[in-house]
Amino acid sequence: QLQLQESGPGLVKPSETLSLSCAVSGGALRSSGSYWGWVRQSPEKGLEWIGSIYYSGITYYSPSLRSRVTLSVDTSKNQFSLKLRSVTAADTAIYYCARLQVLQFEPWGQGTLVTVSS
Amino acid sequence: DIQMTQSPSSLSASVGERVVITCRASQSISNSVNWYQQKPGKPPKLVISGASTLQSGAPSRFSGSGSGTDFTLTINSLQPEDFATYYCQQSFSTPPFFGGGTKVEIK
Numbered sequence: 001q002l003q004l005q006e007s008g009p010g011l012v013k014p015s016e017t018l019s020l021s022c023a024v025s026g027g028a029l030r031s032s033g034s035y036w037g038w039v040r041q042s043p044e045k046g047l048e049w050i051g052s053i054y055y056s057g058i059t060y061y062s063p064s065l066r067s068r069v070t071l072s073v074d075t076s077k078n079q080f081s082l083k084l085r086s087v088t089a090a091d092t093a094i095y096y097c098a099r100l101q102v103l104q105f106e107p108w109g110q111g112t113l114v115t116v117s118s
Numbered sequence: 119d120i121q122m123t124q125s126p127s128s129l130s131a132s133v134g135e136r137v138v139i140t141c142r143a144s145q146s147i148s149n150s151v152n153w154y155q156q157k158p159g160k161p162p163k164l165v166i167s168g169a170s171t172l173q174s175g176a177p178s179r180f181s182g183s184g185s186g187t188d189f190t191l192t193i194n195s196l197q198p199e200d201f202a203t204y205y206c207q208q209s210f211s212t213p214p215f216f217g218g219g220t221k222v223e224i225k
Contacts, residue, residue: 047162047205047216060212063119096161103209104152106173108161 002027004097004109012091012116018084022097022109029078030055035100036073036080040093041111048093052100053080087116120144120208122151124217130225137193139220141206144187150210151189153182156219157202166191167209196222 008020022036029036037052051061053071061069065084073080084091092115098105121144131137141151149169154162164173166182169189179194193200201224206217 046218047207049214049216052212062213098161100214103150103212103214104164104167105154105162105207105214106164108163111161 002099002107004099004107006095006097006109006112008095008112008114010113010115012087012114013118014088014116015086018082018087018091018095018114018116020082020095020097020112020114021079022081023077023079024099025078029073029075029080033101035060037098037100037105038071038082039096039098039105039108040091041096042093044090045093050082050084050095089116092116119213120147120210120215122206122208122215122217124206124220126220127218128221128223130223131196132225133196133198135196135225137196137200137222139191139204139206139222141184141189141191141217142187143189143208143210146186147208147210149185150208151182151184152207152209153180153191154205154207155200155202156205162205165204193222198224 003025005023012018035052038050053059068085070083094111096111098108123142151169153166156162170182181192203219203221
């Protein structure tokens with residue numbers, strides 16, 4: 001059974017870079033047709049797609065976050081990562097990783113709360 | 119970008135009732151809508167894909183319909199475990215926007 005697990009700091013200072021990883025188990029990141037993505041959730045913005053990546057490195061980013069986001073993949077570790085630069089309090093959210101197939105998100109990781117505060 | 123407008127934002131219903139949630143796309147998206155259920159402290163879970171395909175393991179009391187711009191999620195005979203927040207999401211094109219959610223509460 002495919003499972004995803006996010007990891008990374010729960011507290012990030014304003015103007016710094018948020019870095020999260022998502023470990024994939026029970027299946028290969030190289031799975032044909034599968035993209036891997038990040039979605040965040042906050043009371044203010046609801047569920048917000050951040051971006052998606054294919055194992056080959058092809059990426060798609062949310063237009064509103066494109067200037068600050070970088071996704072990467074490490075097939076040797078079967079994990080993918082998110083970096084969000086120049087964070088502000090508005091970036092405080094629960095961050096989820098998920099598999100995408102035909103733009104369907106499933107399964108999801110359990111989520112990790114990231115708070116931006118000094 | 120294709121926006122998704124979901125209604126109502128919340129509703130109260132009793133066990134056994136039929137519940138209908140609607141989602142409208144800002145432009146025609148064929149049948150490219152997914153529905154997710156989210157319970158407190160948990161990630162969303164895909165319930166219906168392609169507007170009407172019930173996911174494996176999802177109860178048959180859940181059904182979806184619609185095409186073009188208007189879609190509905192129906193829960194027949196609401197059960198205690200169905201009290202949750204439901205989200206639609208368009209899968210027609212990137213960015214895959216979500217609706218604002220419908221919280222189904224116990225009356």
